[in-house]
Amino acid sequence: MKKDLTRQQHLDLYYYMRLNRAVEDTMVKLFRQNKIVGGLYSSLGQEAISVGTSYALQKKDWLAPMIRNIGALLVKGVKPRDIFMQHMAKYDSPTKGKDGTSHFGDLDDLHIVSPISMLGDLIPVMAGVAIAGRYLGQKIVAMTWIGDGGSSTGVFHEGLNFAAVQKAPFVLILENNLWAYSTPVRKQVPLENLADRAKAYGIDSYIVDGNDVAAVYSTTKEAVERARAGEGPILIEAKTFRRLGHAQHDPAEYVPKEMRAYWEARDPIALHEKFLLSEKLLDAKSKKDIEDKINTLLATERDFAENSPMPPAELAETGVYCTGEECHKIRAKWERPISEVTPPKSSVQAVWTVPGFGSGKSSGGVNAPIHFGDTQPSTGISASEAKSSNGGKPAAKVAAKTAAKKTVKTAASASRKARR
Amino acid sequence: MADGKTNGTNGAKTSEAATAEAQVTFLEAIKQAMFEEMERDPSVVLLGEDVGVYGGAFKTSEGLLERFGWERVIDTPISESAIIGAACGMSYLGLRPICEMQFIDFIVCAFNQITNFVAKGHYLWNAPAPMVIRGPSGGGVHGGPFHSANPEMYFVHTPGLKVIYPSTPYDAKGLLKAAVRDNNPVLFFEHKFLYRRIKGEIPAGDYTVPIGKAVVRREGKHLTILSYAAMMHTSLEAAEALAKEGIEAEVIDLRTLLPLDEETILNSVRKTNKCLVVHEDTKTGGIAGEIAALLCEKAFSDLDGPLLRVTSLDTPVPYAPTLEEYFLPNAKKVFAAAKELARY
Numbered sequence: 001m002k003k004d005l006t007r008q009q010h011l012d013l014y015y016y017m018r019l020n021r022a023v024e025d026t027m028v029k030l031f032r033q034n035k036i037v038g039g040l041y042s043s044l045g046q047e048a049i050s051v052g053t054s055y056a057l058q059k060k061d062w063l064a065p066m067i068r069n070i071g072a073l074l075v076k077g078v079k080p081r082d083i084f085m086q087h088m089a090k091y092d093s094p095t096k097g098k099d100g101t102s103h104f105g106d107l108d109d110l111h112i113v114s115p116i117s118m119l120g121d122l123i124p125v126m127a128g129v130a131i132a133g134r135y136l137g138q139k140i141v142a143m144t145w146i147g148d149g150g151s152s153t154g155v156f157h158e159g160l161n162f163a164a165v166q167k168a169p170f171v172l173i174l175e176n177n178l179w180a181y182s183t184p185v186r187k188q189v190p191l192e193n194l195a196d197r198a199k200a201y202g203i204d205s206y207i208v209d210g211n212d213v214a215a216v217y218s219t220t221k222e223a224v225e226r227a228r229a230g231e232g233p234i235l236i237e238a239k240t241f242r243r244l245g246h247a248q249h250d251p252a253e254y255v256p257k258e259m260r261a262y263w264e265a266r267d268p269i270a271l272h273e274k275f276l277l278s279e280k281l282l283d284a285k286s287k288k289d290i291e292d293k294i295n296t297l298l299a300t301e302r303d304f305a306e307n308s309p310m311p312p313a314e315l316a317e318t319g320v321y322c323t324g325e326e327c328h329k330i331r332a333k334w335e336r337p338i339s340e341v342t343p344p345k346s347s348v349q350a351v352w353t354v355p356g357f358g359s360g361k362s363s364g365g366v367n368a369p370i371h372f373g374d375t376q377p378s379t380g381i382s383a384s385e386a387k388s389s390n391g392g393k394p395a396a397k398v399a400a401k402t403a404a405k406k407t408v409k410t411a412a413s414a415s416r417k418a419r420r
Numbered sequence: 421m422a423d424g425k426t427n428g429t430n431g432a433k434t435s436e437a438a439t440a441e442a443q444v445t446f447l448e449a450i451k452q453a454m455f456e457e458m459e460r461d462p463s464v465v466l467l468g469e470d471v472g473v474y475g476g477a478f479k480t481s482e483g484l485l486e487r488f489g490w491e492r493v494i495d496t497p498i499s500e501s502a503i504i505g506a507a508c509g510m511s512y513l514g515l516r517p518i519c520e521m522q523f524i525d526f527i528v529c530a531f532n533q534i535t536n537f538v539a540k541g542h543y544l545w546n547a548p549a550p551m552v553i554r555g556p557s558g559g560g561v562h563g564g565p566f567h568s569a570n571p572e573m574y575f576v577h578t579p580g581l582k583v584i585y586p587s588t589p590y591d592a593k594g595l596l597k598a599a600v601r602d603n604n605p606v607l608f609f610e611h612k613f614l615y616r617r618i619k620g621e622i623p624a625g626d627y628t629v630p631i632g633k634a635v636v637r638r639e640g641k642h643l644t645i646l647s648y649a650a651m652m653h654t655s656l657e658a659a660e661a662l663a664k665e666g667i668e669a670e671v672i673d674l675r676t677l678l679p680l681d682e683e684t685i686l687n688s689v690r691k692t693n694k695c696l697v698v699h700e701d702t703k704t705g706g707i708a709g710e711i712a713a714l715l716c717e718k719a720f721s722d723l724d725g726p727l728l729r730v731t732s733l734d735t736p737v738p739y740a741p742t743l744e745e746y747f748l749p750n751a752k753k754v755f756a757a758a759k760e761l762a763r764y
């Protein structure tokens with residue numbers, strides 16, 4: 001697997017993991033200087049997941065980070081200064097100080113959806129992004145992450161199930177770091193592999209070593225391209241460990257020492273570096289160059305962030321509503337002919353079959369084998385019925401409707417037979 | 421309660437003048453609005469439970485699937501959070517989804533998704549969510565405690581949302597179209613008692629009704645009655661009876677609850693000096709309380725009497741017809757309250 005990657009790809013993965021860690025190290029310093037307004041979370045030891053997964057996306061693809069996915073933001077093109085300023089609630093931050101942490105996005109350029117704190121809520125939202133992208137013909141993939149703990153929410157189920165029935169081009173990374181705050185994974189889910197949940201949604205899944213960045217990347221790349229090709233959503237469970245407490249305030253004394261020691265010996269950056277050195281993809285000099293590059297960059301970025309002012313108080317009153325065109329021009333980017341969608345030539349195959357009972361029907365047709373109780377059989381639709389069911393619009397679609405009815409009719413009578 | 425007749429002033433001069441008017445039901449008006457908006461703009465999509473093949477539990481989306489296809493009329497699993505969340509994601513790519521809640525009672529299953537995700541995006545990270553959440557609401561049809569809700573005030577308390585609750589077919593169509601075209605998330609409540617009972621005239625062409633504007637349904641000088649949705653008709657009925665006793669009530673249809681049309685309310689109360697609020701929502705935390713506060717702040721010296729309210733009881737909506745009738749406001753209760761207020 002590792003051999004499939006080019007040297008540049010290996011080095012990119014290394015660079016972004018180092019950058020990810022350096023950005024977070026800088027923030028720990030800022031935190032200790034009381035320059036960070038709220039809490040500070042860490043992805044120490046999980047960088048391979050954020051970096052390896054997001055590196056498999058194209059520029060046009062969409063992602064929505066969770067709290068421990070700063071690496072993914074960096075890979076997608078977010079500047080470190082924006083991450084610093086968000087945490088410091090500065091006026092020049094992407095949300096101008098209205099929200100903190102990774103709670104920001106970019107609809108127009110980077111295609112990032114902002115998370116909210118409520119765990120799991122991004123899953124249906126990103127399913128919607130994926131469905132909309134398909135509808136517009138954009139051939140995009142939507143990706144988000146969820147923790148082992150967050151996978152217990154109801155909305156995880158609703159979102160993944162909806163994505164699955166829609167066969168949405170959606171990739172969900174389940175970061176199993178064994179802990180949800182103080183709760184061990186076994187108290188969240190009575191499963192050895194959380195990826196097994198995919199079976200219940202009728203979708204494919206992968207399990208990957210979350211501390212092996214090349215493996216994370218290759219696996220995700222395969223999943224992303226399968227999703228893009230129309231195979232439906234894919235769940236990837238990345239196994240890893242949360243090395244620090246839930247956030248800065250939490251010493252995580254509930255974590256067994258041996259467990260911590262085991263994972264500290266498997267640091268994803270150290271592992272990848274070892275591989276790069278042994279394969280001669282990296283040497284002492286190029287390693288030093290990378291470190292220098294990161295240090296210089298972060299010094300500038302941190303300076304910028306620290307010099308940004310706090311937002312003026314009155315800003316609090318602004319921006320609750322979009323005031324119209326001058327505020328936002330909302331335009332869908334069509335990458336398929338609009339003429340395809342009205343009248344519809346769907347790019348998705350709508351399967352409306354109940355095994356053993358044939359196809360269902362539309363509401364204006366004759367029999368509805370999938371609605372046993374409430375539909376009276378009728379011989380057909382009158383013109384007036386057809387008219388009113390089209391919202392009072394006569395003309396072209398009546399023909400389309402009758403055509404649709406015909407194709408269903410045989411299946412419907414067949415199914416009546418099947419029922420007897 | 422409402423007798424099926426709508427008052428002539430439906431908020432549009434054009435409707436009286438236009439020739440090609442049609443008498444349509446409240447439900448048909450909603451269906452037309454969705455059909456025409458989808459026809460006009462391919463970025464409008466509909467998603468909800470049973471909206472496609474079946475045409476919606478109340479048949480409000482009948483015929484849309486045949487016309488617009490599987491990608492635009494999406495039958496979803498029974499997952500309100502997923503419907504709202506997915507619609508929000510779609511809106512980020514420039515689509516304008518309409519979400520149907522099969523009964524509006526189920527909207528609270530997606531409460532978090534609406535109040536935390538959808539409503540806050542523009543304020544926090546400059547991400548507008550142009551989407552409509554609509555569904556059948558309200559009581560009087562013996563739907564019981566889980567199919568009769570008026571949950572509007574949960575959302576009126578949420579900055580970032582707009583909340584509409586129309587009373588006539590004309591407004592239902594015009595406001596739903598305006599909601600689809602609005603760049604903000606709009607909640608659109610459809611009182612199911614009105615669906616097939618109320619008919620009204622609708623002009624032939626495209627029109628919208630502005631969000632955030634109340635309308636005077638009946639002019640009067642002795643007191644102001646503020647109401648909306650089904651209670652609008654109840655209030656008009658009471659106003660007729662009051663007129664026979666020499667009390668001329670000015671009846672205002674709020675139509676939009678968020679943002680509230682303060683100007684129309686204040687203008688009327690400054691004229692009549694008395695205000696009665698009638699709503700089918702329960703009393704505590706209903707819009708009447710908000711209006712009372714508004715009048716205290718901005719029209720205190722104009723008031724000649726207390727603000728009175730006629731509302732449902734502070735209980736869940738009971739099932740038995742005898743109980744529900746007792747629970748709901750009616751024209752008699754409005755009449756009695758108005759007479760009491762007129763004495764000041």
Ligand SMILES: Cc1ncc(C[n+]2csc(CCOP(=O)(O)OP(=O)(O)O)c2C)c(N)n1
Nearest residue numbers: 068117118119147148149150177179180181
């Ligand atoms: C719906 C919801 N409930 C509770 C919380 C509070 N909370 C924040 S993070 C967290 C633990 C999350 O654990 P996990 O999903 O495994 O992610 P990890 O922190 O391990 O990355 C909890 C309980 C929340 N954010 N959202």
Ligand SMILES: [Mg+2]
Nearest residue numbers: 147148179180
């Ligand atoms: Mg966890």
